[in-house]
Amino acid sequence: MILLFFTNLFPICYAQEIRWEPVAPGIWKGITGSPEDFDLLSAATPEPRMEAIAKLGEAAFPLDSTETLARQSDGKTYLKFPLVREEQLFGFGLNFKTVHQRGRILRLHVDHYGGVDNGRTHAPVPFYVSDRGYGIFVNSARYLDVYAGSGSRLDSKDPALARDRNTDPNWTASPYSDAVEILVPADGVEVYLFAGPTPLKAVQRFNLFNGGGPLPPRWGLGFTQRVHRLYDQAEVLAEVDEFEKRGFPLDFVGLEPGWLSKSYPNTFDWDPGRFPDPEGLVASLKKKGVGLNLWINPYVSPDADFFSELTPYYGSHTVWAGAVPDLTMQEAQRIYWQKFKKDHVDIGVSGYKIDEVDGYDRWLWPDVASFPSGLAAEQLRQTYGLLVQKQSARLYRDKNRRTYGLVRASNGGGVRFPYVLYNDYNNHKDFITALINSGFSGILWTPEARASDSAEEWLRRFQTVVFSPMAMINAWASGTKPWTYPEVASEVKAMALLRMQMMPYWYSSFARYHFEGIPPFRGMNLEPGFVEKPAGDGIRKVDLEANPYDEATKKEIKDQYMAGPSLLVAPFFAGESSREVILPEGNWYDFYDGSYAGNGEIITVTARLDQIPVFVREGGIIPLTGPRLHAPGEGETFDLEIRHYGETASSFYLYDDDGVSFAYEKGDYSWREIRVEKDENGNWNGSISRAEAGKPDHIGKVSWTFMTKP
Structure with missing residues (x-):
């Protein structure tokens, strides 16, 4: 059905209703234009838990379908979804400062978090949930521009009022908007709509449609200590022994870049000086009831023994002079991951910390890069975290062993992967906001505990680690131990x-x-x-002298x-x-x-x-x-x-x-x-x-x- 909007008898824009079809109880897929073959779901390949979705029961279509609109223009797709007054929105991925997302303007772009909630974050999941009990997911592997109730349309059925700032105390710099509008830089896109009837049930349907959350091994929910980046084999064993001697729990220990013969870029070989007997190390730790987790980033050193074999599958640009394998290609996956299987997983390594698959722009591949699969650089950027999670987890599935690790980037579709997000931002209060937001977007986030400015701060950080998805002490730079601050060591223990x-x-x-x-x-x-x-x-109070367009929120x-x-x-x-x-x-x-x-x-x-x-x-x-x-x-x-x-x-x-x-x-x-x-x-x-x-x-x-x- 084609709709033509008029204001004062002049056409504003053409738009078409999104075509919806039911795909599971309370879940509908909408298609507009010609969606791209490669998207978030094709990268993550989730398997919906249909029986579990069915147990949530049927639900009515939660929106007026005539108000879910799209149009294609200039190679782009414009989406519009309705809002009502007082409706609040949550989600849009891993935000660190804001929970309410209505009124926000975001560019959903995988990146290292830079201190501002602008959409550039480790997991910019294009899913939002409304307090009216529904959720919307845009299945695109592109950078998405989101106007979450921030653009006031001239043709709105419930328009913003024009107010005189000189005389009206209710004047606002952010006039009312009755729509979420999203710009997708493609000729079409898939959209999924999840009914509730409660916000939690909408989130449940989203999670189950994406395979359900991961079930970690029991040891994954215990404590992990990430040791100093240049520790050697003897120092790792000594630290594990000290944990036991002092009576502090420990289930797996994390090695940072020093375990590699070369890092930034990486060989993925054990350093023979610091770790002369990796298999013996794994065996010794196992006897102590402790697993081993290895830090990596995916970028391949020219000195890696499989570098030449992977040559046909590298992108055009490097990261820290390391080659970037196009992991959307099956042969690239085979060559790349067989190294990890043989030298790490087969000897009993428990899992990985996969770093730096997020950003910053100054060191990640640029958007002008090309890849042998023909996919755009931004598509690889939006999905690389998904790809490394899925493919590394498969190594453990083939062994019939569960894993639980850390990753720096994820996106929509990755609900089921056994990985927890983290970063180097380290603001304690914002870490808790991120933990709250993770539950809206099908991701896991750990607040972690690192070096602190005081014993009290160390204890407060440690307490939140206890009530989080991964109980992690991250001592790669500082060497901090649970007992580093003796005045609170008993409380920490x-x-x-x-x-x-x-x-x-x-x-x-x-x-x-x-x-x-x-x-x-x-x-x-x-x-x-x-x-x-x-x-x-x-x-919240405002200071109009500091910002004349600020307003109370x-x-x-x-x-x-x-x-x-x-x-x-x-x-x-x-x-x-x-x-x-x-x-x-x-x-x-x-x-x-x-x-x-x-x-x-x-x-x-x-x-x-x-x-x-x-x-x-x-x-x-x-x-x-x-x-x-x-x-x-x-x-x-x-x-x-x-x-x-x-x-x-x-x-x-x-x-x-x-x-x-x-x-x-x-x-x-x-x-x-x-x-x-x-x-x-x-x-x-x-x-x-x-x-x-x-x-x-x-x-x-x-x-x-x-x-x-x-």
Whole structure:
């Protein structure tokens, strides 16, 4: 259907409705123009979890289809999606400073984050979710220009009012806009629409359509220490021994560029001086219950033993004088990754940290570069993080071993990859905002802990690491250890052991991410019963002398988040003595002592050095195991302490499998129901269902703690 818009009888533009077709319950694909063959989904090749999507149920088309419009002009596609007043948007990838995205102007462009939320970031996922309960994903591997309710159209059905700045106190520099408009530099594009009816369900459908979240090996949820970049084999073993001697948990250790014979660019060979016996190192670490992770970036040194064989598959430009393999080509993949398989994976290396597949422009290949596949340089830039994740993970799948690693870039379609994003930006508060935003976009992000300016800052960073997707100490430059600040070493150790105690809770939360699409770490705006209501008027003040076009904006809640099904985490930052926490509707309880905290209200929490504020929803069940230095290994039985909070009977489904292989994909896993209810005398009782015959059963003794006292 062709629509012609008129204002004062003059045509403004031609537009056509996007053609929608259902592809799964509550999910529609829209096509306009002639989409390109190479896009985010063809790069990532996700396998939708159709049965899981079906369990979410059918849902009505959430928008007026006559208001979802597109047009092609000058080799570009223009998209328009409707908005209503008071509607708020979230997502558009890994933002570090903003949670509310309505009114933003972004260029979604894979890049190292430069301190401004302008779309240039490590994972500029072209997916947004509305608080009205739907999400939209633009499946393009191009740089996208997004006007997220920031352009006021002359032909709008609900136009912005023309106000006189001289006399109208409601004049604004950002007039009302009733549309999200996106510019795609291609003759057509695929778009996907995800219904809710809640924002969380829209996110679940997006995640499940992209394969569901990764299920890490159990060891991946333990602690990792990235050692100094020039450590040798003896120093690595000595550091691992010191962790054990001091009683600090450690599940895998990360080697930085010094393990390579040459780096920047890379040979991918072990340095024979620093690491004379790599296979022996891996074996020695394995005996200690510790895995090994290797830093790489993908750029090939002329001294690499496979450099010449890859020559037909390099791009035109180099990175640090290293060749860039076109990893969209199958033969390039075969030649490139066989080196990693033979020299790393086959000897037992646990995973990779894949660095510098994001930017900056000054060292990554430029947009004028060409590649032998014929794809544009920007298409490779937008998808290179996806390609290295997918292809490296395949090495472990072929071994029937799960991996869990780090990567510097990702994009839409990469939900299922077993990688966590990180960067070198290192602002603690912004790290938490990024953790919140990661849950809107199907990615994982770790706040990590590095060198700090004070013992208090080190402890506060460490506390947030405990409640994040990867518990990482990143000491590649500073050599920082958990005990580097002796005045807080005991508090750091207690938090580290708490992370390990919570392993059953974390593992079950990631299983829900995989099987149900629920992000294990997510912003409060996805939580039922949450209302943004900061104290006071909640409005940021302005200084018109400094900026005459500045204006008051609503304050965002970007310093508290949900962890797993039941926990609300509200970090302290260095120097803070108290903070406010907004509790959603329903009763909430203190995680540490079970005391009542509040219901749908703002509470003030006083800082304690030994705790990060954590609250548990009514009826919350938290399965714990004992303090331990390593995650449970394959076949290992572990005891449970099951905590219940509040005054409501409830249940929790505990996930179990072998913890290391892909046998769960063939049904070799178990969900065991934990139930807590009162008996006829009003006493709390707990029960846990038996594992099905032949299914995994690693639970030993079970004890119960009812945290909330009458």
